[in-house]
Amino acid sequence: MNFGDDLIKLEHVSFTHPSSEDAPAIIKDVDLTIHRGEWVAVVGTNGSGKSTLAKLIAKLTPVSSGEVRFNIPEQPPIQLIFQNPDMQVIGETVFEDVCFGMENYGIAEAEMRQRALTALRKVGLEAMTDSPVSQLSGGQKQLLSIASCLCMNPAVLLFDEATSMLDPRSRHNIVQVAQELHGEGKTIVWITQWMDELAWADRMVVLDQGRVAYNGSTRDFFYLTDEQSQSCCDRLGFIPPYTVQVALSLINKGLKLASMPVTPAELGKIVSLHL
Numbered sequence: 001m002n003f004g005d006d007l008i009k010l011e012h013v014s015f016t017h018p019s020s021e022d023a024p025a026i027i028k029d030v031d032l033t034i035h036r037g038e039w040v041a042v043v044g045t046n047g048s049g050k051s052t053l054a055k056l057i058a059k060l061t062p063v064s065s066g067e068v069r070f071n072i073p074e075q076p077p078i079q080l081i082f083q084n085p086d087m088q089v090i091g092e093t094v095f096e097d098v099c100f101g102m103e104n105y106g107i108a109e110a111e112m113r114q115r116a117l118t119a120l121r122k123v124g125l126e127a128m129t130d131s132p133v134s135q136l137s138g139g140q141k142q143l144l145s146i147a148s149c150l151c152m153n154p155a156v157l158l159f160d161e162a163t164s165m166l167d168p169r170s171r172h173n174i175v176q177v178a179q180e181l182h183g184e185g186k187t188i189v190w191i192t193q194w195m196d197e198l199a200w201a202d203r204m205v206v207l208d209q210g211r212v213a214y215n216g217s218t219r220d221f222f223y224l225t226d227e228q229s230q231s232c233c234d235r236l237g238f239i240p241p242y243t244v245q246v247a248l249s250l251i252n253k254g255l256k257l258a259s260m261p262v263t264p265a266e267l268g269k270i271v272s273l274h275l
């Protein structure tokens with residue numbers, strides 16, 4: 001797949017928290033480019049620096065050294081959807097909250113209403129449009145903060161483990177919304193701990209103790225092996241998604257697969273060739 005311009009470029013970015021300057025850097029010498037229209041997944045274990053990297057990419061946190069460069073004419077350039085919705089929910093009612101960011105950008109009332117209702121419908125919150133935010137569950141607040149970001153129509157949507165509080169149906173729904181937006185040309189940065197969420201990414205980046213340990217295709221991450229028959233996924237100690245586990249088990253049983261599946265649909269297609 002071909003992608004457009006370089007939208008965001010991180011060059012030798014490092015970050016040390018100002019409160020613990022003697023401690024090792026949290027982000028270490030990261031070089032990373034995000035292209036227009038790309039879906040980049042970022043994975044890493046707890047504490048590997050994913051949320052810190054997200055805030056550096058969105059320029060919400062200043063780098064300690066290096067540079068983050070934007071080549072994004074649109075306004076707003078980027079919206080970060082946090083892991084914890086309490087970081088983002090501001091309004092008294094659902095409708096007020098979803099309109100808050102748009103008000104700051106001076107969007108006309110009628111358009112604001114239309115964008116708000118469309119975003120609330122997309123995330124499945126339209127029935128709660130007039131509800132007080134205080135009556136929302138944690139997961140519903142997360143859906144609300146996703147809706148608030150969607151209706152800002154940024155060039156880049158950066159989801160920082162945004163589905164971690166959601167039930168499986170809502171999570172599936174949000175992945176579908178992101179897929180639709182990606183299909184329309186939006187750039188997506190998707191930070192996750194769920195290996196099955198990598199299936200939709202054009203490229204994945206693995207963060208290990210603040211460093212980029214892998215930057216490439218998901219297929220190569222799971223299937224490309226070294227002389228010791230270890231994949232990058234094995235070496236870094238991740239457990240591959242169910243689809244890849246099934247494919248590897250078929251290969252171990254001697255089946256020659258026509259190609260290496262990452263999504264369940266790809267696996268289904270390959271297995272059907274052997275029936």
Ligand SMILES: Nc1ncnc2c1ncn2[C@@H]1O[C@H](COP(=O)(O)OP(=O)(O)OP(=O)(O)O)[C@@H](O)[C@H]1O
Binds near residue numbers: 020051
């Ligand atoms: N305010 C702070 N002061 C000092 N260190 C911090 C601060 N906030 C985070 N850290 C440290 O930075 C490191 C990276 O944290 P970060 O939240 O970016 O990781 P993460 O990969 O997003 O983790 P998780 O998956 O658990 O959310 C951790 O070791 C954490 O302890």
